[in-house]
Amino acid sequence: MTQQLPPAMTARDIMATQLVTLSPDADVFEAIAVLLKHKISGCPVVDGERRLLGLFSEKSCMQVVIDAAYEQLPTNRVDAFMIKNPQTIDEQTDLLSIAQIFLTTSRRRLPVVREGVVVGQVSRRDVIRAAHQMLSQPVQEKTPPLYLSALREMNEAPDV
8 A cells, every 4th residue: 555645735735824034134143043042944034025035044154153253244134144036935836846846955944925925934844744644644545436236236237
């Protein structure tokens, strides 16, 4: 018996909608504190209308460390360290497409956008959780339709 994922599950079904976000002019050290406080590895950087400007991640934090050590940190604004033009998905992106993106890229999270506005985010863990829930449920075997006429003996076939 093989397990298969139903194709209907989408980003809308699995995305987190209560997101921690940062503004582009936030101080990077405060941004790092936000990531640590919330125990998250990254978050969207948005403007006042929640339009996606970039992502601030643990990788961004590594750049802060390097710049602070070698360049005396020429700026401390989040927008100088965020990942610009991050890959995004929309609410209709299916689970398998999202899994494929995570498999073939180093992305750990994908912002979900509607007309440029962040409406959610899907992480690798969200995909794993959804797939695990679906795959651990018993598969419903498809049974052929039951025709009452098939229950009769051939010699008891109804008159036509």
